[in-house]
Amino acid sequence: MKLNAxxxxxxxxxxxxxxxxxxxxxxxxxKSSLSQNGASLIGLCCEQVEDDHHALMGILEEGHISLQVYSDLKYVAMDIFLCKEDAQPEAISKAMRSFFKPDKTKTTLLKRGDFTTLKEIKPKVKTHVAPLRKIHNTGAKVIRILAHRNNK
Structure with missing residues (x-):
């Protein structure tokens, strides 16, 4: 199966x-933006998190969309995840941007599900030695303190 999300x-x-x-x-x-851009909405839920914060989550046949709306901050965070080769999350984003009318936007596009590079991915191994040194140094200090007390 090929997945270009x-x-x-x-x-x-x-x-x-x-x-x-x-x-x-x-x-x-x-709902209108999704429909106009060929996305099939399965379900949409909305929860009021705080007085000025609403979370919307839409489950699509092709993926999902979520919006975090902070009315007091005049800020909206939107995630659009589509699992189709011809997916156009930018078109849905554009429709929602024209509704919210922001001064500035920041967009990041991630390509997901690339199985062709799977063999090239190597696990990251990270070793952190500093705590061992600290334990050793602390042990040495304790021995010096005890030796000093015994010499008195």
């Missing part, structure tokens, strides 16, 4: 849309 993370800063607290409108816009 794309994971787009988007930070939306200083959103100008005054309707950041209208979760029903955000859900409606999200």
């Amino acid at each position: 794309r994971h787009l993370t988007v930070d939306l800063y200083n959103c100008k849309n005054s309707q950041l607290t209208d979760i029903d409108l955000i859900k409606k816009t999200l």
Whole structure:
């Protein structure tokens, strides 16, 4: 099986849309954006985490989408994960950006599920020796202190 998944993370800063607290409108816009861009929504849940923080999670046939909406900060964090070769998470992101109207955005695209390089991946081995030295040094100090006390 070939899997070319794309994971787009988007930070939306200083959103100008005054309707950041209208979760029903955000859900409606999200559903419309997904539908217009060929994503099949299976389920959508929304939880109010704090007074100014809502978490939305959409399960798609192709992957998932999540939004963390912080109305007081005028900030939205969005993750779009799509598992199709012709996936276009950027199109969904663009539609949501036009709704939220941020001053600045930061996007990161990760390509996931690349099995061709799996043989080239080597495990990282990290050895940290400093604690052993500290134990040795502490032991030596204790011996010196005890020897000093015995010499008195």
